[in-house]
Amino acid sequence: MLEPVRHSALSDPDDQPASLTVRVLLAVMIVGVLVVVGGGTAWWIYSQKPTDQAAARPAGPCPDTVLHVVAAPEIAPVVREAARTLNGGGDCGPVGVTAQDPVVTASAPEQPDVWIPSSSAWLRISLVGGVEAYRVDGDPIARSPIVIAGPTAIAGRYAKGDQTTWMQLMAGVAGHQIPAVTMPDPLHSTVGMLAVYAIQTAMASSTPDAGIAQLRALTLRSRLKDASADPGELLQRVASATDPTAVANGIGVFPITEQQLITYQHGGHAIPLTGSFPSDGLIEADYPFAISSSTEHADLAVRLHAAIGKPMLTEAGFRTYAMAHTTPVPERTDKLLGPAVQWAQYRALAFQVLLLIDDSGSMNKPATDKAGRPTTKAALLRQSGLAATQVLGDETSVGMWFFNTPNPKSPPHSEVVPFGPINAKVGAGTRRAAMATAINGYQAPNQAGTPLFQTILDAQAAMRPRVAPNTITMVIVLTDGTDGESTYSMPKKTFLDRLAKSQDPERPVPVIGVGFGPDADMSTLTTIAHTTDGKAIAARNPADLASALAKAFLAAHAVPS
Template sequence: MSDNEWPRELPAGPGEWSEPPHRPRRALLAAALVLAVLAAAGGITWQLMNNGNRSPDAAPTAAPVPSATSLSVAPCPDSELTVAAAPEIAPLISEAAATLNPSGLRCPPVVVRAEEPGVTAVSKEKPDVWIPSSSAWLTVAADKAYAVSGKPIAYSPVLIAAPEGITSLYAKDGQTAWTGLIQGATESKFPTISMPDPLRTTAGLLSVHAVHAATARTTKDAGIAQLRALTLRSRLEEASADPIELLERMGKATDATTAVYDIGVFPVLEQQLTAYQEQRHVVRLAGVPPVDGRVEADYPFTLRKGADKKLAAQLREAITEPAVVEAGFRTEPTAGVLRLPKSAGKLLGPAQQWAQYRDLAFQVLLLIDSSGSMNEPVTDKAGRTSTKASLLRESGVSAAELFGDDTTIGMWYFGTAARNGPAHTEVVPLGPVNGLVDGQSRRKALQAGIGAYKPEKAAGTPLYQAVLDGVEAMRGQVKAQTATVVVVLTDGADGGTKYAMPQATFLQKLEAGQDPAKPVSVIAVGYGPDANMTALTSMAGATGGQAIAARNPADLASAMAQAFLAAHTTS
């Protein structure tokens, strides 16, 4: 088996192998824009932020979420102490509460309910004691009514888990890494990758934070780092799972093959994995902590102002360390875990991006400006002197990984130094991203084309003609349930060639060619301070697309990442 493949057959039992079932993959993504496309006017609107008017550091206001599961038989309004605890630790808390509750009472003094912290954080019914599965949720809730009492009562690291039969694909020598998971996803080493919901579950929230932290260590360019993190997001089969439900599905599986193709690799809390293993299910799991971004659930004991402090103290004392260990938790923190942001916005930003992302099939034609001005010097994020073209090459190669396996893509250059030269040149013919071009996959051909990108000296910019030709070419490709997009990246304005035309003439031709039955959107990215944003805004508006200004060439990678997200969060 090559390093770039997962086992087409997986162990069904000791020494046995079974054929994998046919399982159609969801539309894993499809970037409407690899070589640019920023989020319009300022990026992603967070579901947890108020109308987009708060700053990224402001405390969020969460959207409505489903109600929680309660361990009490019925509401008890006269209870002296109400407790909301993360589902995995709620049984432990209930056992402790039982030592304080006289038997036979329908409404005991202490009532415990199991509730995901993402639910409690936005619930109007505030418990007297809140034991979320991470201190991160205290930051998210930004509720000053709660005060932490003592150190956390338990700890549980996040592990990357999967059926034992594919452990070798993501863990080498007992170690794994988020960046390795990204690489494996990019190279299609895994049949399936799932992720818990980052807005409801601790495993999801902490994992998304860890992924972004891990990619940030791989480069000084924050935009490139974000592109690498989003590459994993674009490959997820399931991105809003409940860890408990994932494990339940694993437990019901009768063979490893089905489990691998249904759920595959996913992050989970150590305690949850331990509880699963103790049930001795048919499908055994293996879990490994990532070395490049260790994160851990801690379980703070927090008390609401006005609550019964004496009874709360008795409850905390009743939660003994032996009981914590017996329940599968740790009593001391793990060394080397990541520090969490103190800002709710910084913590929730990536989680919101992941949660709002939509899987779409795309047909994308990339139009890249190859005029002489792309050779102009600029300063990159590290302070090094570079050129617009070199920054495009670096960012573009990373961005090419964002496209999902169901994407149809092609790439043209536009820019000509010859008087009678063509308005554009086809670099990669349109076709399936995993289809073959000259003996290699179209994705690899795209990366090679971007990597070899060299603008022509003294070349003009036939921007308008290239856009007209691109839109016309893609209109013939339009099909149902698929977004068809022309992505334009330019650092200048139309001119310097025989194809030059007034803006009014261009817009008249562009609008005349529109066909509501065959929509083709233009995503226009102005790269650098000299880009004609007026023209780009007009062409995008005429086609129902977007125009984005990347004023600082050194911010090109961030622009690509934001544009990628914009394409996948637009209703």
């Protein structure tokens, strides 16, 4: 097993060497072990309990079987029907068909003569030799796009007709318009694996920042009613229910294949389900007809392939052609399984953030943004702060201080928004709204000192008693990075000594320092970050702070070292 790579709670995964990043991604226990070989181009996966590992060549009741076929459960009935034409009309004969989930076949000790999984990706993931162990002639025999299904009574909340987007689903969940979302386990289910990849693809198209895209995906992940459901069992639960409200609140919306939805709809159940195609991440389950390179009965396999007719597949709810504008499944399995591992290893964490905003006269000095346009430090801060409030999730508690000294007797900082849950009421609105209002109206006085050092010491002291298990507590300071012109000013060495002595490994409070403008003292902010196990960011783009926060939150959600 790979040795875990140890890193701090706020270390940036993008700062790690690529090989280490892959190793961190893989060093996670999901009942079994994920192992990467060949620089991430081949993945071998154990991901189910040993008791679930049925043999790929079952010793069935038909002793005359010579061609062992394993098919995904939903297409196995069609394959069995075709096999009967080669078995003299019966189930026993030279062709034996076993229905088996691909994750089980992928890790079984022996390979079948013919394997029809629910995605070509399983051929590359398989432990039994991978894609080189099979020959696939022609296109997949069937396809079925992943749809977002839900009780018809609530479908209008996230879809228009048969069209929707993963972004709409995420926004509806975050805004509490959708009562519940359920997902299959992406390490055990084809639907889950493909849906998670589609979600990541959709979020990546919604923003140029990879960290924010991942955080948006995890926003959906954090709101799931169940993250490891079985699609077939979900449909059985809905089919046996009679109360639409109970289904909407208990199961809600979930991804399944179009074929599974069609089969359900033909069952005449009490609670109707509606399926919608997510246009920003439409992805298909495909069903390759893969013949083992070691089988002695390839000719019989070819005859079986020919016997599986398109009308049989269409009648069973499958498509025999590819839909337009689908998201391609990546050839590299690390690109497919990487999001699945991140999704599966997600830890529910609460965040506690104290935001410190420099309100001194130096923030009115000129600056340029990343595009070279003239602006001021204060304007950059306003835009960065507003972007940051959008990144903070519902599980965040937050407070905000301004710090400056307009006269010698002024305190070093003032509380602008009291600390508490971000969606709790403050005044006439929520705390999130109060923060946005305060940042949007931010104006620094022309003459005011910068008690940066004292404010950071006070902020860490205020947040340290709040540190709790399964909670990330941090201080974020937005400044031009210079302490001075204040009765609280102190030599840099004195401050750093006090900062170092105040650190408590049992109650860490990392500081993320964001420096605005070309003359920001990034050296000092970097030292502060190093001392507190935080991060320093030079901000010339309003998105810099939101991006840094996203990376910090993603690092915190990673598997603990």
